[in-house]
Amino acid sequence: MTPEQFREAGHDLIDWIADYRAGIGDGPVLAAVEPGQVASSFAPSPPSESVTMTSVLDELNDVIVPGITQVQHPMHYGWFPSNASLSSVLGDMASSGLGSLGISWESSPALTEVEQVVCDWMRQLCGLSERWSGTIHDTASTACFVALLSARERASDHAQVSGGLRDPDRPLTVYCTAQAHSSVRKAALLAGYGADNLRVVDVDPQTYAMKSDDLAAMIESDLAAGAKPACIVATVGTTGTTAIDPLAAVAAIARQHDCWLHVDAAMAGSAMLLPEQRHLFDGIEEADSLCWNPHKWMGTILDTSLYYVADPEHLIRVMSTNPSYLQSAADGKVVQYRDWGIPLGRRFRSLKLLFHLRLDGIESIRARLRRDLDNAQWLAAEIEANPEWDLVAPVPFQTVCTIHRPLGADGMPLNGEELDTHNRAWVERLNRTGNAYLTTTVVEGRWIVRVSIGVESTEREHVEALWALMQTTADETALSVRPE
Ligand SMILES: Cc1ncc(COP(=O)(O)O)c(C=O)c1O
Incomplete structure (x- = not known):
């Protein structure tokens, strides 16, 4: 394709994207395809x-769009807001258009230095101190893996460059709660700690936050048994209920035992952009590493996961390979981001953030986050005022967790498995209509419903429409199973 052909096709594509986004609310939220249907087309x-x-655009319309669950739809309340602001889409296109190769500072000085600048801007916008140095990973899962590798190497005095992890009598242990994202367990296993050495710390039954006393006791008992506590992963904004682990107390325990503290704020980290929300992150400055995803609630398109470390030298020592073919005269004077993570080649990811900040402006992003917080409080108040509905977790951010508790055949409110079945059933029924989308999850053994508010186009009227739909669908589902 020549640049002139690209110009023509590119205009068509931009028009297509603009129309697609403008009309996204008119179609169903959930992809209405059967497994294999897209592939067989x-x-x-x-x-x-x-x-x-x-023809390519026809294929997008006819085959691909029907196979997409529309997470940019204003009635999407599933998983988490996976916003993809159009300003950041332009940054993504610029990144692709430049076609830069990020394997060293020399291969694209601007790619490295814009990433440094943007990571530092984001640090400042979040109110984080100057002790943090940042980079952009693809996802929070990768960031967590890198953190656990770094923790492993600190705890083992860099065993990777000698015998590796070979001492079963003095295992390295990792701590998180059952509410931590599954990527923590995955990272611990991939980093070689072993499932037997992953400790699940108890949570408070009301807030689902880590109990720091339980953490301290577990660490003491591991030390007594000869283990070496290596890493604690604390979460601000857990996946299920957006619980907030008590960072300050956890950090004090981590410091006492020279244990790495990684803070996973993948979803809720966007709230650090709001000065009035920063108290929820108290203690974060004591951590060794932290990660949050602008590609979630803030709305910079995937894959833009910010990873900050307090000691970049340690990170570089763990990650650096420095083969001869990548050495250059700039070495020692510049940042080489290949030594800050796993891949060698990197995209010009920072352009997505740069365009997002420049074109939308931080104040409009902050206003949207505040709108979502208000909408969540509105829905939480509606739920609390309705005797058939329970609010099942605190609402510090934009996620509201609830269950519908109708009367059963015996005239008593449903309980136990019947309650689980009912809540899963009405959510499934609502999702199948295509009018809205919610997800369910198990928290402490019970199925709950999560309403994750925060799609860029979701206004109060959409949340009101959702609440009405939730009530009618849950009532209809209860009636359909209740005997006459
Ligand atoms: C708290 C938390 N951590 C980590 C992740 C994983 O994020 P990523 O898809 O960027 O790996 C999620 C995703 O939902 C999350 O909610």
């Missing part, structure tokens, strides 16, 4: 002829 063998841009 394609010929089994690869295309041998080129086609026009018009």
Whole structure:
């Protein structure tokens, strides 16, 4: 494709994206396809002829769009807000258009230095101190893996460059709660700690936050048994209920035992952009590493996960390989981001953040976050005022956790498995309509419903519409199973 052909096709694509986004609220939220349906729309063998841009756009419309669950839809309340602000989409396009190769500072000085600048701007916007140095990973899962590798190497005095992890009598232990994201367990296993050495700390039954006393007791008992506590992963904004682990107390325990503290604020970290919310992150300055995803609630398109460390030298020592073919005269004078993570080649990811900040402006982003917090409080108040509904967790951010508790056949409110079945059933029924989308999850053994508010286009009227839908769908579901 020549630049002139690109210009023409590119205009068509931009028009297509603009129309698509403008009309997203008119279609269903949930992808209405069966497993295998999208794949079977394609010929089994690869295309041998080129086609026009018009045919490619037809394929997008006819085959691909129906196979997408529309997380940019204003009635999407599932998982977490996975916003993809159009300003950051332009940054993504600029990144692709530049086609830069980020394997060293020399291969694209601007790629490295804009990432440094933007990470530092984001640090300042979050009210974090100057002790933090940042980089952009693809996801919080990668960031957590890097943190656990760093913790492992600190606790083992850099065993990776000698015998590796070989001492089963003095295992390295990792601590988190059952509410921590599954990526923590995955990272601990991949980093070689072993499932037997991953400790699950108790949570407070009301807030679902880590009990720091339980953490301290577990560490003491591990030390007594000869283990070496290596890493605590604390979460601000857990996946299920957006619980907040008590960072200050956890950090004091981490310091006492020279244990690495990683803070996973993947979803809720956006709230640090709001000065009035920063008290929820008290203690974060004591951590060794922290991660949050602008590609969630803040709305910079995937994959933009900020990872900050207090000691970049340690990170570099763990991650650096420095082969001869990558050495250059700039070494020692510049940041080499390949030594801050796992991949060698990197995209110009910082352009997504740069465009987002420049074109939307931080104050409009902050206003949107505040709107979402208000909407969550509004819904929480509606739920609390309705005797058939329970609010099942505090609402510090934009996620509201609830269950519908109708009367059962015996005239008593449903309980136990019946209650679980009912709540899963009405959510499934609501999701199938395509009018809205919610997710359920198990918290401390019970199924609950999560309303994750925060899609860029979700206004109060949408949350009101959702609440009305929740009530009618839950009532209809209860009636359909209640005997006459
Ligand atoms: C608290 C928390 N941590 C980590 C993750 C994983 O994020 P990523 O998809 O960037 O790996 C999530 C995703 O929902 C999350 O909620």
